[in-house]
Amino acid sequence: MGLAARYGIEGAGGTFDAFVGNPVRTLAAPILGNKPRADTGGALANVMGLPSPANAQERVVGDAARLVAGSAGILGAAGKVATMTSGTTQAVARSMAAAPVKQLASGGAAGAAGGYTRETGGNEGSQLIASLAAGVATPFAVGGAQRAAASIGNRLRPAGPPVPPQQQQIQIDIKINNALEQSGLKLGDLPAEVAKSIRQDVAKAYQISDDLSPEAVRRLADYRLTGATPTAAGLTLDPAIVTRQKNLAKVGINSKDPVAQQLGQTQNANNRQLTTGLNGLGASTADDAVAGGGKIMGALDARNARAKELIGQRYDAARAANGRSAELDPYAFTQRASDLLDDALLGGKLPADVRNLLNKAANGEMPLTVDVAEQFKTRIGDLQRGTIDMAERKALGLVRSALDDTPLLPGQQIGQEAIDAFGSARALNRKWMGIVDKTPALQAVRDGIEPDQFVQKFIVGSGGNANVMDVNMLRNSIKKSPEAMDAVREQITSFLKTRALNGAADEVGNFSQSAYNKALSQIGDRKLKLFFAPEQVAQMKAIGRVASYEQFQPTGAAVNNSNTASAGGAMLLDRIADLPFLSKIPFGQQMIAQPLQNISLGMQANRAMNVPLNIAGPAKAPAQLRARGLMLSPAALMGMEGEEDRQRRLLAAPPR
Known part of the structure; x- marks a missing residue:
């Protein structure tokens, strides 16, 4: 009892000295000179005449008891501060007072391990490492026992009324669809395996909390669509989580521990998966711009050749028709043409050679046969296409209209067969030329263009001849050619x-x-939808969003992009974990080396990869503060039984 009293007083005194006694001695040193470090508890115990430890066993027990008493003092003080403050100070104080069982056990184990190492010949460095390792490992054991007890309790506790599976599935689907609404998607639009995976994640998240984050669920759908692996940073986009995860990934990738490298390797795998997704949509084609453009141009050229063939067949039939030499009424033609031009005040806009032809027809110098009239129409058409003067183009059109209305002379009705045949041929040609005029890509092929320029100018470019309407006309011209349609998709x-x-x-x-x-926006959704199925467009857009999530560093984040701190930290912790004396301590590797590796490298990676946990709503402030390491004892560094541990425990428990 006397030793216990001494250890308790010395432990409480040590806490007092750490926060008050030693700082005061340091401040007074310039006046009073350097003094030995304070030992308020020991001095008080000596005044009270309490016994001192007499052997190694009593000294080791004393080390453990002092740290337990010291931890208890901190816990009590923090609890008082939490009741008298608010804001960040209150949150920190609550965190320091949290999980007393773990903190006290951690302190006792740290003291005992350090004392045992001292009594068996270990130097101060060995004592420090042993204390740290034991203090860190103990909360794992305590936490495991608590989780095991909670699991047994959950199994023995009477279950509440079960939710019918069908009703539960409906609730899950509603939650997912509401989250996907912003992306313009529905659960039914997703591939079956993707939808199934999202449902499973959301169902597990519901076992943790009913307060799911819609934004996180929406981002989860993007990850599943692309085949990338979701992590806490990408799902939450929280500056603190992004900072911790990216810095942890850097520490891990600088380590030799494969488990610790998990986050860094995941980042690399996600980078490759985005490219793989594009390859699956056609980007892995062996065709370059010349070969791909050549395939598309080939389809356009084939359609143009087919149209020319059909038009030529119509004209050949017209030339073979009877009545080509039948005469039209020249007076009716010239009079009608003059009236139309005068009414429109366009007489002065008529080209000279057309006016000469009109005069020759009126004076009888040129027989106006069906054959001549067709040649006249061809000439007018050529002049219309060759001028940019709209008044001149309209004047030529009026003359052409008068020629179309000109009747045959009496007794020349046999000429109507030739007129109809030529009219049919000209109508087909006019229809085809209308398509050509509305399809710049087709016109370019007719005029001649280099294949390497074709895709950029008429498909993926912005504005000019790559606008949505022109690209749609291009698609209509090649849609019957699977090879050309595939070539467009591959080139995009x-x-x-x-x-x-x-x-x-x-x-x-x-x-x-x-x-x-930027490139995706340049092409635009409307052009993409002309060549890709809706689910393919959704995947391309999801690739862009996931790439943004993966590379996002929000304002307020403090990512160590220089990588210096992470490299140094990983090397130091690797050396500590590999110290030879750890293998000589009973269960040293299991209880000390491995937990140290988990602290520095692996533990938080598993948390970051836990999808249900990361979509189950935002973490509470105390858990966030604990994650930042705002604690004093080794147990606090490991994250004590708080909201996060509770969620892990619930997730592992069987559904009720």
């Missing part, structure tokens, strides 16, 4: 990949979200 996705990787090879390219999303 290849263009997107080239922009995203800046021309680098798939294996070494870093996917740029800004370059990719």
Whole structure:
């Protein structure tokens, strides 16, 4: 009892000295000179005449008891502060007072391990490492026992009325559809395996909390659509979580522990998966811009050749028709043409050679046969296409209209057969030329264009001849050619990949979200929908969003982009975990080395990869503060039984 009293007084005194006694001695040193470190508890125990430890066993027990008493003092003080303050101070105080069982056990184990190492010949460095390792490992054991007890209790506790599976599934689907609404998607629009995966994640998240984050669920759908692996940073986009996860990934990837490298490897795998997704949509084509453009141009040229063939057949039939030499009424033609031009005040806009032909017809110098009239119409058409003067074009059209209305002379009715045949041929030609005029890509093929310029100018470019209407006309011209349609899809996705990787090879390219999303926006949804199925367009847009989530560093984040701190921290902790003396301590590797590795590298990675936990609503403030390490004892560094541990425990428990 005397030793217990001494240890308790010395432990409480040590806490007092740490916060009051030693700081006061340091401040007074310039006046009073350097003094030995305070030992208020020991001095008080000596005054009271309490016994001192006489052997190794009593000294080790004393070390453990002092740290337990010291931890208890901190817990009590923090609890008082929490009741008298507010805001951040209150949150920190509550965190420091949380999970007393774990903190006290951690302190006792740390003291005992350090004392045992001292009594068996260990130096001060060995004592420090042993104390830290034991203090860290103990909360794991305590937490495991608590979770085991909670699991047994959950199994023995009477279950409430079960929710019918069908009703539960309806609730889950409603939650997911509400979350997807902003992306313009519905659960039914997603591939079956993707929808199933999202339902499973949301169902597990509901076991943790009813307060699911719609934004996180929506981002989860993007990850599942692309095949990338979701993590806490990408799902929440919380600046603190982004900072911790990215810095942890850097520490882990600098380590030799494969488990610790999990986050860094996941980042790399996600980068590759985005490129893989584009390859699956056609970007892996072996065709370059010349070959791809050549296939599309080939389909346009084939359609143009077919149209010319049909039009030629119509004209051949017209030339073979009877009545080509039948005469039209020249007076009716010239009079009608003059009246139309005068009424429109366009007489002065008529080209000279057309006016000469009108005069020759009126004076009888040129026989106006069906054959001549057709040649006259061809000439008028050529002049109309060759002028940019709208008044001149209209004047020519009036003359053409008068010629169409000109009747045959009496007794020349046999000529009507030739007129109808020529009219049919000319109508087909006019219809085809209307399509050509509305399809710049087709006109370019007729005029001659280099294949390497074709895709950029008429498909993936912005404005000019790559507007939605012109691209739609291009699609109508090649839609019956599967090879050409595939070539367009391949060239679009290849263009997107080239922009995203800046021309680098798939294996070494870093996917740029800004370059990719800019290129995707340049093409636009409306053009994409002309060539891709809705689910493919959704996947391309999801690739852009996931790339943004993965590379997002929000305002307020403090990511160590220089990588210096993470490299140094990983090397130091690897060396500590590999110290030779740890293998000589009973269960040293299991209880000390491995927990140390988990602290530095692996533990938080598992938390970051837990999808249901990360979509189950925002964490409460105390849990966030604990995650930042705002604690004093080793147990606090491990994250004590709070909201996060409670959620893990609930997730592991069987559904009720």
